[in-house]
Amino acid sequence: MTSTPPSSPTGHRAPARPLRxxxxxxxxxRVGLALSDPTGTLATPLTTLVRRHGKRAPVGRIVELxxxxxxxxxxxxxxxxxxxxxxxxxxEARKFGRRLRDRSGLPVHFIDESYSSAEAEARIRFVGAKRAKREDKARIDAGAAAIILQDWLDARALDAPADRDGGGAA
Incomplete structure (x- = not known):
């Protein structure tokens, strides 16, 4: 007997296998990072890593996290x-994705990020957040990462093709 995965509060099917x-x-x-919850339903901002001028992206730190x-x-x-x-x-982003995949051994899925930073900034401004400018930028980048991830999670839950750019996993 097989069981059906439970539905989420929105009525969408939960993924058959939990993911993180x-x-x-x-x-x-900067590189904004976000995490999904263990059910693969909800994305939340995690942190923002600052790239030093002229230096490569902090792949090692991302893999560690x-x-x-x-x-x-x-x-x-x-x-x-x-x-x-x-x-x-x-x-450049695809090249970074390949480096991330090679260093971590984990798949990298690509998704169109159009307007994710603008949406994250609008959300932060909507709730009236007032912080130092540099801190705002870090919050925006982590928020944009959460929006990118949430779009992918939502598409996956709907059984829609999540990789809208057609690039699939690296």
Whole structure:
């Protein structure tokens, strides 16, 4: 006898196998990170790592955090131009995704991150958060990572193709 996975409060089917994903908003100055809950239903901001000028992204630190939180996959936002699609920065993000995959041994899923930072900033401003400018930027990047991850989780729950860019997992 097989059992059906329970539904979430929104009425969507829960994933058959629990997952713990880490969302990544990859940027030139900061890398925002978010985590899913153990059921793979809800994404929450985790932290933002600052990239030192002229230095590579902190892949080792990201992998360390992923291990600490029992992450089994990454979801990386791809910066796609609304009219032109992929660009130089998209290629850089894909390269970063391959480095993350190679270093961690975990799959990396790509998803269009269009407007995730603007949406995160709007949400922070809506709740009236007032902090130092640098702290705001870090909160925005972690919030953008949560939005990227939540989009992927929602698409997965609906059995829709989560990798909207067609790139699949790295």
């Amino acid at each position: 994903a880490m969302g990544v908003d990859y940027g030139t100055r 992923a291990r600490r939180h029992d992450v089994d996959r990454f979801v990386l936002g791809l910066p796609l131009h609304p009219q032109e699609g992929e660009n130089t920065w998209t290629a």
